[in-house]
Amino acid sequence: MDNVLSLNVDMSTLAVVRSADMGWQASLSPTVWHKRLYFDGPAEAAIVTSVVRYE
Structure with a gap:
């Protein structure tokens, strides 16, 4: 079974x-x-929205 994560x-x-x-x-x-x-x-193919900071 795939490990599927969900947030919002x-x-x-x-x-x-x-x-x-x-x-x-x-x-x-x-x-x-x-x-x-x-x-x-799943982690390797997820749809993600993030705030990103570059140093």
Whole structure:
């Protein structure tokens, strides 16, 4: 069974995300950080919306 993750995928429901309160998560590149706002699907093929910070 695929490991499918979901975050804020119900488009019929209002989702308010306070990204200022979220911590930055490391990416594969050491100079890129992100905060996931929307995530749906298996990790290798997911649809993702993120705020991204480049150092």
